[in-house]
Amino acid sequence: MTGIGDMQFRYFFDPLCGWCYASAPALAALAEQAGDRLDMMPSGLFAAPRPTASIADHAWHNDQRIASMTGQPFSEAYHQRVLQAPGGVFDSSALTHALVALGEWQHGLEPRFLHQAQIARYVGGEDTSDAMVVARVAASVAGQAGIALDAAALADRLRDDADLHARTDARIDETQRAMAALRISGVPQLVAIVGGRHVIVRGDDLYAGGDRLLTALAALDRAA
Numbered sequence: 001m002t003g004i005g006d007m008q009f010r011y012f013f014d015p016l017c018g019w020c021y022a023s024a025p026a027l028a029a030l031a032e033q034a035g036d037r038l039d040m041m042p043s044g045l046f047a048a049p050r051p052t053a054s055i056a057d058h059a060w061h062n063d064q065r066i067a068s069m070t071g072q073p074f075s076e077a078y079h080q081r082v083l084q085a086p087g088g089v090f091d092s093s094a095l096t097h098a099l100v101a102l103g104e105w106q107h108g109l110e111p112r113f114l115h116q117a118q119i120a121r122y123v124g125g126e127d128t129s130d131a132m133v134v135a136r137v138a139a140s141v142a143g144q145a146g147i148a149l150d151a152a153a154l155a156d157r158l159r160d161d162a163d164l165h166a167r168t169d170a171r172i173d174e175t176q177r178a179m180a181a182l183r184i185s186g187v188p189q190l191v192a193i194v195g196g197r198h199v200i201v202r203g204d205d206l207y208a209g210g211d212r213l214l215t216a217l218a219a220l221d222r223a224a
Contacts (some may be wrong), residue, residue, distance in 0.1 A: 004214065008193040010036045012046035012179060013114070015128070017193040018062050020188040021118045022070045022207050030190075030217070031208025040103070040110040042096045042185050044172035045178065049129075052088030060084060064123075069206050077125025085127065092156045092167075094131040098138040100168045101157065105147050113141045131158040138217035151167040192217060195224035 011027060015022040019122055031038055060123050063074040082088065095117055101108040117137050120126040135155035142149045157164055180190060182198055190201040190213075205216040 003192075004033055004217045007034070007037065007221055007223075010041050010178065010191045010193070011038060011111075011188045012043055012175060012184070012189040012191070013040045013116060013118060014043050014047075014092050016046040016090065016092040016121075017187050019207075020058065020064050020114075022066045022123055023117050023188045023190075024072065024074055024118055025209045026206050026213035027111055027190075028115055029189075029214055030129065031108065034213060035108050038111065040114070041100065041175040041178060042099060042168075042172055043091075043175050044096070045187060046090060046092040046094070047096060047172065049089050049093070052083060052085060052090045052129075052220035055090055056088075074122050075125055078122050079125075081125040082121060082127050088127065089129050089142055091129045092136040093129075095128055096172070097158045097161075097164055097168050098134050098154070100163055100171055101154070102138055102142060104167075105142065106145055107143065109141055109145060109147075111139055112144075116141050126207040131155045132149070134158060192220055194220050197224075 009030060011030075039089055060074075060079060066072055067074050092184075095114075098117075099110050099113055102113050117128050117134065118131070120137050122129040126137075128134055128137070132151070132155045135149075135151040135158060137151040139151040139155060179185065182200070184191075184200060188206060190206055192199045199220060201213070201216065205213050
């Protein structure tokens with residue numbers, strides 16, 4: 001596989017975005033290759049809580065389309081225990097707070113956490129709008145990197161830590177300013193910075209897996 005040089009990357013996403021889950025295999029491959037040259041840009045798209053029941057049918061229909069196009073799995077456990085849960089809330093706030101908190105420990109934990117949270121939700125059927133569920137996933141990811149986190153204490157921070165919330169809001173504001181400057185809307189979006197230029201990566205390359213994405217990025221690097 002041809003390398004991707006010293007290119008920098010910005011990945012624009014929301015943790016509850018189904019199409020971001022569609023791009024997860026490509027993002028995982030990029031994170032392994034790019035390391036700290038990959039910046040995660042949370043958009044806050046789903047950071048305002050709403051009843052899950054209000055979006056459940058639309059989400060499941062969209063999920064089935066994603067599955068047919070990309071092969072990403074959406075389990076019946078997710079359908080029943082998350083989308084159909086009585087009183088469920090659709091809110092990416094706890095996920096985004098956790099991603100920011102982990103990134104302050106180690107930059108590379110952010111894409112790993114996003115991927116594990118997606119698997120917990122869409123395969124494991126866990127409600128990742130719930131702070132305690134999110135904290136358990138975050139503590140597991142941190143533990144794999146040798147960082148000991150207490151899940152219960154982290155859950156409290158995700159709910160109530162005003163400083164963490166302010167830093168998360170600042171990350172979201174930064175993302176929204178960058179999206180406006182680049183004239184992009186919607187997530188996911190991957191932007192490669194190559195030869196001083198910001199290049200928006202084609203969706204076809206982002207949704208077709210790691211090898212396809214890295215090949216496309218290598219071509220960009222050679223052309224720079």
